[in-house]
Amino acid sequence: MRLLKPAQRVEAVHELNVSELTARGIQGIIIDLDNTLTEWNEYHLCPKVHQWLSDLEVQGIKVCILSNNKEKRVQPFAAGCRIPYYISGARKPRRKGFIRAMQIMGTTPENTIVIGDQIFTDVLGGNRSGIHTVLVNPISRREFFGTRMVRRIERIVLREKKPRSERKKFFVFKRREGQP
Ligand SMILES: [Mg+2]
Known part of the structure; x- marks a missing residue:
């Protein structure tokens, strides 16, 4: 049960203050796609999330999308919002994808956080990998x-x-x- 508990809970991704993340020494974010960054199978980013991603870029915090969804969904999304790193078909809660994401970003479990909307994939996988986990409320009920x-x-x-x-x-x- 302990592995299913998020270290932190916020309403939405943009509630995570970028300066605070920097102050905490966070250098990389492993982030879920569907219902975390945008609605399930949607491509539109809300302006607040868009701004949050730009702020992260300015602060030099790297972002890697880690999604269980297919390449044909994840690749165009990542390209569309100019997120350079992504992993599709990740099979969360397997640790492999989380480890690979940190390798890509050049970060460690100590200076990385995981953000997602599901406890059996995002939170469980992140906790199993020894990374600080943040649970967000799903953007939409449609899934x-x-x-x-x-x-x-x-x-x-x-x-x-x-x-x-x-x-x-x-x-x-x-x-x-x-x-x-
Ligand atoms: Mg999700």
Whole structure:
């Protein structure tokens, strides 16, 4: 369960103050695409996110998109918003993509952060890689069918102080899922 807890939670990416990141010594950001930077399968960036990305560039903080989505989705998006580094088909929460992203940016787990909207991919993968994880609220409710199912479990995991009765419910739910 510890690996499913984000180190930090913010409403949206642009709430992460760029000067504060610099002050903390952050040099690289591994960032999810769908519902973190923009809506699922959308290409439009909201002006605030656009500004935030420019501020990062000015401060010299590198950004690498790490997405489980396909190359044909990720590549045009990265090109469109001039993000030089991206990895598609990342298979998060596998560590491989996170490690590769840090290699590309020339950063380490100590001076990198992971930002994403899902705990079973972004947060779990980031925590497993020893990187500071930031969970954002998904931009839109519209998403991949499988993701909508996962959200229901996420809501249970994210409930900070779980009453005993709810905790029990969660485990019953898990056991049921494992049954044929
Ligand atoms: Mg996402």
